[in-house]
Amino acid sequence: MPWATWARRWSAEENRHDDLLNRSSYFIKDVGTGTNPYLITIYTSFQERATFFSHGNTARLAIKYGEEKLAQICGTIAADEKRHEIAYTEIVEKLFELDPSETVIAFA
Template sequence: MPRRDMHVQVTHSMPPQKIEVFKSLENWVEENLLSLLKPIDNNWQPQDFLPDPTSDGFYDQIQEIQERTKEIPDDYFVVLVGDMITEEALPTYQTLLNTMDGTSDETGASLTPWAIWTRAWTAEENRHGDLLNKYLYLSGKVDMRQIEKTIQYLIASGMDSKSENNPYLGAIYTSFQERATFISHGNTAKLAKEYGDTELAKICGFIAADEKRHETAYTKLTD
């Protein structure tokens, strides 16, 4: 059997006194992070952009999506699928955040500001993959079963972000991830508009706006 190189995972690298610093920032989190969250009742939801299955025009609306997307080139959909798969790996990102010393959600329903932020951020992000997944499915342009397998493989594989259970390193990682997703969704919005699918452009634009707001939160932690 061929030898497999195993990289060494560094864990819990932050000293106890620095963990206490993060715990002491709970009031700051309430004022600076939780304030960036939008009330759920005021938030957009995926269904706001999708055909209404209870309406008489449901099938016509699906046909409109397929008409709008049929001329969009395949390489655009490669990027859009990549964006969607990234969003669908949300369980991995929440798991990562809950490995951080001093900021993790220790019960799954903790009332600490750090835990509230993680759950609320996850809940806002969850809409992104839901919406893109459904739109891609309705477009009829992609092999959804292969995409679903890829998502399952990705989540099952997990990820080592090299954060060492250190919330400061974790914030650096998430800041870059949010910036990258903001840029990517912004670019797909612009291209969708150029290709004539203004509804898809709107979808990608709304997701990009969320990512920018989340980037603002995580960069505050690193300032």
């Protein structure tokens, strides 16, 4: 069983690396919005659109190269990102209604 023990420990270590890199990106990434909810919401509406295109394009490339499973995964993520974009865009529209001055400054 030494091989099984070694393989589990190795996989667990690799998994910790994934977790660490994934979580640390939240703290390292500075998109310049600070804690301003207007900036965060407007930035995120564009970010969701970008990830929608990115995953959709990756899905199309995956289809082109015969990677159907990857295409399905990326297509699912792209669809999620589209829903996120719609939600954030609707929030930004509401901000423009409720507080046009602050929202347009943030948008600029």
